[in-house]
Amino acid sequence: MEFYVGNLEGQIAHLRQSLGHFGPELFLCGWILVQLLTSVIPVIRKNPYVPTILSGIGILITATLVGDQFNTLKYVLQFDWFMGMIRVDGLTLIFKLFAILSAFGIWLMTLSKNKQFEWGSEFYFFLSVGLLGMLLLSGAVNLLMIFLCLEIISLISYLLTAYFKKPKVGAEAAVKYFIYGSVSSAIQLYGISLLYGISGTLEINDPGFIQGLVSDHGYLAIIAILFWGVGLAFKLVAVPFHFWSPDVYAGVPATIASFLANGPKLIALVIVIRFSHLFYGTPLQSGFQLLIACVAILSMFWGNLGALRQHKLKRLLAYSGIAHTGYWLSLIACQQPEAETALIWYGFIYLLASSGAFIALSRLEYFTNTDEIRLWTGIGKTYPWTSASLVICLAALGGLPPTAGFFAKINLLIPLFQQWQNQSEAIWLALLLSALFNTLLALYYYLSPARGLFLKS
C-alpha cells in the first residue's frame, strides 16, 4: 500500500472513506459506551430489563448496518480499508452475519428466567465487546489486526468464563482457560514476529508475504506458520489444542459455553480460509493441504471417540464441537471454491443447530440443576417441547434427515469425493472415509440424550 506513504492528503481521504464503510463497528463502539454509562446510573442499574433491552437493540441495529454493507459489494467484489487492515468482501460479510447470529442466540438465551445465573449489565457489555471483536476479525487481513481481534475475543472469553465465581468448577475452568489461552497467544505472537521477519510484511494479501514464505527454504517458514496456527487452533478447538474445551464448557453456564462454541470458534474459521487462499498454486500447497487434512482427521476421531464416553451433555457438546472442527478443516484442505461454499453452508447450519442445542440444554439444566444425561431419565414427558427441540438440534448436528444437518453432511461429502476423484491420492480417500465413518460414530452419542429423555421412564 505504498501509494499512501508520504501523501498526507491522500491518507486522510482514504481514512475518511474507510470510516464510511465502518458503520457497524463504529455504531457498536458507541453503543458499548452507552451500555457502560447507563449501567452506572443507579435508577437504571436496579432495573434488570434495561441492559437486556439495550443490548438487544444494539445487536439488531448492527445487523441492519451489516445488511446495508451488502449493497456496497454490488459492483466491486472487495475493498481494502484502513491501509489494508480490514477487507470487506463476501466472506467478511457472511462471517459478520454469523457473528451477529451467534450473539443474538446468546442474547435470546439470557431472556429466559434463570434464578441460578443473574445476567448483570456487565454481561451485556461483554457480549457487545465480544461481538465487536468478532465483527473486526471477520474482515481482518493484517497479522497484527488479526492478533488484536483474537485478543479482544479472548479477553472477553476469559472474563465470561470467570463471570460466575459460585461453582468451584467454574473458577477452575476460568483459570485453565486463561492459562491455555495466554500461552497459545504468546506462541502465536512469536509466530507472527517470525512471519514478519521472513516476509517483511504483515499484510497477508500482499504478494510479498507468500513470496517470502515460499522462497525461505529452511524450516523457519514452516515453524512460523505452525506457531501462528497454534492460536487459531486454540480458538477453533482443533486437535492438538482442544484439551481445554470439555473442562471449560463443563465449568461454565450453558449460555457462556454457547458463546465459546458458536462465536469465536466459528469466526476464527475466516482467518483459516483467508490464509488457505494464499497457498493456491504455490510449492507449499500440498504440504499445507496435508497438514490441514491430518489435523482434520485427528480432530474428527478425537472428538467423536471422546464424546462416546461422556455422560454430561456439555462435555458431550464440547467433544462434538471438536469433531465439527475436523469436518470444517477437511473442507479447507480441499482448497476448492466449491468446498468453501459448502463450508460456509455447513457453518451456518452448525450455528443454528448448535445454538439451538445449547438453548435447550440451558433450559433443561435450569429445570433439573444438572446436565448429567443419566439424571434426565423420563423428563421428556415433563418438558416435551424443550426435550424435542434438543433431540431435533442434536439430530441436525448428527446429519439426519429431514433436518438441515443432512444437507450439511451431503455438502461435506460431495467436495471430499470430488477431491478424491480429481487427485486420487490416499490422503483424500482417508479424509472421505473418516468423515463417513465419523458420522456413524457421532450418531451413537447424539442419540444418547434422546434415549434418556424419551425412552427411559
Added chain:
Amino acid sequence: MLSLLIFLPLIGLPLWLWMPPKWHRWGYLTLTLLQSMIVIGGILPEALNTEPNWLKWTENLTWIKVSLGSSGWFQINYSVGLDSVNVLMVLLCAIILPIAGHASYSISKNDSKGYYLLMSILNVSLYGCFLAADFFLFFLFFEAILLPMYFLIGKWGGVNKESAALQFFLYTLAGSLFILLVMIAVGFSYYDPIETARNVGIPIGSMDSFPGKALSLHIQELIANGRIEPQHIVRTFRFDFGHERDAHGLPLNLIPDSVLSLTKTWNGYSIRSIAFLLLLIGFLIKLPSVPFHTWLPIAHVEAPTPISVILAALLLKVGGYGLLRTAWGYFPDAAISWQGVISGLGLISILYGAWCALAQKDLKRMVAYSSVSHMGYVLLGFSAFQYGGVTGSMLQLFNHGIVSASLFLLVGVIYDRTKNRDMTSYQGLWKPMPAFTGFTLLAFFAAMGIPGLNIFIGELLVLSGVFHTPELSLTVKLLATTGMIFSAAYYLRATNQLFFGSFNTLEESWKEKLKDLTLREWIILLPLAIFTLLLGLFPQLLTHLFDVGLSNWLPQP
C-alpha cells in the same frame, strides 16, 4: 397425485397434538385409508391399463442445483413416479399401513400423541422411499425412516427395547453410509440429458417429453468427443433415465470416462464392482441377509406388534426394493459378475434362517428368523435376474409382506392375552380358539410354501429362474430346494406344539384369558387371509402389473 399420496399423513401432525387421545387411532386410520384409496382407486386402474414400463404419474421439479465449478452442475430433483419396479411395493404399503394403524389399539392413551406423530412421519417416509424417482430423494426418505423407527421401538417396545432400538439404528445407519458413498459417485457419473441439452443449446422438442434414446446417445457421443465441456454437464440422481440402456446393459446417461465408467479401476479392482458391493452390503443389512441379520430378531422381539408388522412387511422390503432399484439398476454388469456370491448369500440366508428358526421357542423370534429365510429367496432370485428370477423375487417381497404381517399379528393375539410368546407354554389351542387356529394354519401353510397359497408362487419362480441360469453352480440349485423342507419343519413343529393335544397352558389362569378372536382382530386378519388365498390362486393379478416392464428394464441375456 403421488405427492398428495406421500405427504397426506402430514395433515395429521397438528391434529395429533390437539385431538383428544381416544380419536388418535381413528384419525390415523382415516388418513392411511385415504392413502390406500388413492393407491387402489386412483393409481392402480391406470397401472393396469397401460404397459407398465415407464414411470407414470411423474412429478418432476428441480430442487437443488449446485455448481461444481469445472465439473459442471449437480442437480437434485424432487421427482416421484410409479413404474413396474415399485408398483407392488406401493400396493403393499396401501394394504399394510391401515392394518398396522388399526392394530395399534394396545398403545396406551397417555402417550399416543407421540406414537401417532412418529407413525405419520414413518408413513410419509415409507411411501416416499418407494415412490422416489431420484436417488437422492430416495436416500433422504430412506434415512428419514430411522429416527421415527428408533423411537417407536425404543419407547413402545419390550424389556430390552433401548438396546434393540439402538442396534437397529446403528446397523441401518452403517449400511446407509455405504449407500451414501455410492450415491455421490452415481451423482458424479450420470448426466441429465434434458438439462444438459438445454445447457448447451441442443433442441429437445417439447419441454416435458422424455428424452429419446437418440438424444441420450447423441449427448453421450458429444461428451466422449469432448464437444460438450465438463462444466456444461448437468449431473443427475434421477432413476428414470436409466430405462434406456446400451448394448452392455448400462444406462445410456452414463458419462464416458467418469468415476463409474467401465474402464475405471482402483488398485486393480473395477470401481463399478466396488460400488456394487458397497450398495449390496448397505441394503443387505436392511433386507437382511446372513451375515448382516443379527439386528432383526432382537428388533422384532422387542418391538410392539404394529411396529413388528411394519418392520417385517415394509422395512425389509425397502432393502429388497433398494437393491433392485439402485444396485441392479445402475450396475447390471457388476450384478452378473457377483452372481455367485449373491446366490451363495441367498442360499445361506435360506438355510441358516431356517435352522435358526427351528431352534426357537419364542414365536416372534421364530417368525423373525423365518423372515431371514424368506428374504434369502429374494436374494437368490436377484442373482438369477436374467432368467425370470427377479419376477419371483418381487412376488416373494410382496407375498412375504402379507404373510409376515399376519404372522406377527397372530403372535400379537396370543401375547396380548397372556404376555407370553413361548410356544412350549401352550397346547391344544384349537379348542378354545378355533378361528385363531384357522388363521394361523393358513399363514403357517402359506409361509411353508404350500401350493395354492401365495408364497409358493414366488419361491417357485425364483427356483425356476435359478435352474435356468447356467452360471450358477449345481450345488446352489440343489440346496436351494431344501429350504422349503426346513421351513415346513419349523412351522409344523409350531403347529404341533400350539394346536394339537388337549388344551393346556403353563399357568392355569391363562386358560380363561385365551378367548377366540375379537371383532377387531377379525378385521385386521381377514383381509390378509383373503390376499393369501387369492394371490396364491391367481398370481397373475400381480404379475400382470409388473413383469413385462421389469424384464424390459433389466438387461436380457
